[in-house]
Amino acid sequence: MLRRVYLRIISRLPRKQAKLLQKVVMALRPRAKRRAALEAARTPEARLMCIAWGVDRAELESIRDRMAALGGKHPERMLVVSDCDALFGKGSCHFEYVPARAEWQRLLPDGDYDDFVFRRIGEITNAFRAQRVLAMGTVDDALIQAMARRRPAEAEPDET
Amino acid sequence: MRNILFITSNGFGLGHVTRCMAIAKRLPPDIQPVIFTLSEALPVVRQQGFFAEYFASRDTETADQWNGRLRKRLLNVFKEYDPDVVIFDGTHSYRGMRDAIEEDDNRKFVWSRRGMWRPGGGVSNLTFASYFDAIIEPGEFAHEADQGLTTQHREGVTMVDPILFCDEEDLLSREDAERELGLEPGAVNVLIQPGWENDEYTPTGTKFVERLRREGEPVQIVVATSPLKSRDVPLPEGLQRVSTYPLARVYRAFDLCVSGAGYNIFHELVGYQVPALFIPNAGTPLDDQVARTQYAQEKGVARSWEDGSGESLEKHLALLLDPAERERMRSRMLELRFPNGAKAAADRIAELSAERQAEQTAAANA
Numbered sequence: 001m002l003r004r005v006y007l008r009i010i011s012r013l014p015r016k017q018a019k020l021l022q023k024v025v026m027a028l029r030p031r032a033k034r035r036a037a038l039e040a041a042r043t044p045e046a047r048l049m050c051i052a053w054g055v056d057r058a059e060l061e062s063i064r065d066r067m068a069a070l071g072g073k074h075p076e077r078m079l080v081v082s083d084c085d086a087l088f089g090k091g092s093c094h095f096e097y098v099p100a101r102a103e104w105q106r107l108l109p110d111g112d113y114d115d116f117v118f119r120r121i122g123e124i125t126n127a128f129r130a131q132r133v134l135a136m137g138t139v140d141d142a143l144i145q146a147m148a149r150r151r152p153a154e155a156e157p158d159e160t
Numbered sequence: 161m162r163n164i165l166f167i168t169s170n171g172f173g174l175g176h177v178t179r180c181m182a183i184a185k186r187l188p189p190d191i192q193p194v195i196f197t198l199s200e201a202l203p204v205v206r207q208q209g210f211f212a213e214y215f216a217s218r219d220t221e222t223a224d225q226w227n228g229r230l231r232k233r234l235l236n237v238f239k240e241y242d243p244d245v246v247i248f249d250g251t252h253s254y255r256g257m258r259d260a261i262e263e264d265d266n267r268k269f270v271w272s273r274r275g276m277w278r279p280g281g282g283v284s285n286l287t288f289a290s291y292f293d294a295i296i297e298p299g300e301f302a303h304e305a306d307q308g309l310t311t312q313h314r315e316g317v318t319m320v321d322p323i324l325f326c327d328e329e330d331l332l333s334r335e336d337a338e339r340e341l342g343l344e345p346g347a348v349n350v351l352i353q354p355g356w357e358n359d360e361y362t363p364t365g366t367k368f369v370e371r372l373r374r375e376g377e378p379v380q381i382v383v384a385t386s387p388l389k390s391r392d393v394p395l396p397e398g399l400q401r402v403s404t405y406p407l408a409r410v411y412r413a414f415d416l417c418v419s420g421a422g423y424n425i426f427h428e429l430v431g432y433q434v435p436a437l438f439i440p441n442a443g444t445p446l447d448d449q450v451a452r453t454q455y456a457q458e459k460g461v462a463r464s465w466e467d468g469s470g471e472s473l474e475k476h477l478a479l480l481l482d483p484a485e486r487e488r489m490r491s492r493m494l495e496l497r498f499p500n501g502a503k504a505a506a507d508r509i510a511e512l513s514a515e516r517q518a519e520q521t522a523a524a525n526a
Contacts, residue, residue: 010287
């Protein structure tokens with residue numbers, strides 16, 4: 001009921017005032033409730049993370065099948081990160097797509113693709129807290145070394 | 161170069177991404193679109209030449225977990241590409257996205273909000289409007305029959321004509337389309353494309369195919385299957401399959417179509433004058449497909465098969481298989497034709513991008 005009233009009020013306010021009201025409401029939520037919400041928001045740990053770089057669709061599908069078999073009853077706890085777009089669909093391993101180098105550089109010709117990949121993989125490892133990481137395909141040595149050096153927490157500080 | 165970010169919700173098929181791509185390809189050349197999709201249509205988006213980001217839809221995670229990850233990813237994507245405008249196409253904006261909008265409001269947020277909601281539905285969806293700086297409403301052929309809530313909340317909404325991916329000149333001629341599909345000239349060509357959200361494809365499809373095969377004159381039946389791998393459905397034997405994108409390119413090969421009635425398919429068929437029997441899905445959460453197709457039938461541009469009965473199917477198909485009736489439908493569609501609204505939507509987005517640039521410059525000079 002309260003929530004409905006709150007939503008109705010917020011929908012009628014101008015954007016800036018709606019935001020202010022939201023901030024006040026969030027601040028008023030009991031501390032324990034906020035902590036519980038943060039806990040609940042933590043993604044389950046991935047048992048194994050596979051970075052499959054420069055692989056084609058057939059290779060990626062074969063990696064997916066092997067990872068899913070390793071995952072047993074919980075294939076979703078297996079994580080595959082790739083620059084290939086052969087998506088897995090529901091009920092398989094968790095898939096994270098990272099745009100490939102050529103496309104990314106066409107969009108941002110002055111950007112540093114390697115840095116972008118480090119940041120993205122940092123974000124993913126932070127979210128999934130993978131217990132083990134495996135690299136397959138044509139992963140640059142620099143990328144592997146960087147991943148080995150950079151603990152997830154160093155890669156991207158958790159903002160929550 | 162300026163960047164614009166499109167966010168498309170999951171959806172069941174290609175509707176949201178198609179609308180975004182339709183707008184994206186009409187943006188001025190100094191604006192680069194980035195398409196952030198939750199849909200399995202990622203390969204289709206890339207094949208069309210767009211730069212795409214993908215974020216998997218929620219599977220086994222809780223809503224809190226998934227929204228938390230979405231928020232972080234979007235914040236990083238905002239930082240990475242610094243888009244002037246972020247356009248969300250969908251009816252339900254995710255909590256993770258709303259949180260990201262709240263935290264990084266240094267850009268223009270636009271909601272591409274289709275109308276034709278089911279009467280009384282979507283009360284909570286409307287509250288999301290406060291998160292956006294602008295709303296663009298893709299037009300609806302059946303707007304006179306629109307009884308949904310969006311019709312009462314149009315202040316400050318940019319209304320555009322129905323958004324289509326292709327323009328008429330992108331469509332192949334009948335001869336070229338027949339050649340591309342490998343169809344023999346001179347037959348009645350029927351396209352079957354049931355809405356892919358409708359899992360009961362096989363029995364419905366079989367009904368049509370059996371009925372069409374009873375025709376004396378040569379009928380060539382082509383079944384459109386989704387280019388999304390996960391939506392692949394088994395077909396009865398001996399049917400030709402087409403799985404190209406955009407399918408509208410080959411529409412001129414067909415004399416009639418038996419089709420689902422989602423926004424894009426409906427407007428493509430009516431807009432490109434293909435006589436159709438629509439099968440509205442009465443079970444969608446918000447999209448009032450029944451009202452849409454009934455309106456089309458009232459206006460004489462299509463037939464609407466909503467009761468699922470064999471007798472009415474017989475009646476509709478008998479009409480559609482009559483060449484004179486099809487010609488009459490085509491003339492009605494020509495009379496009621498509408499322009500493509502994608503360009504107007506792209507222009508509005510370009511305007512917002514320019515506004516943001518001006519604000520940035522003013523802030524830097526202050």
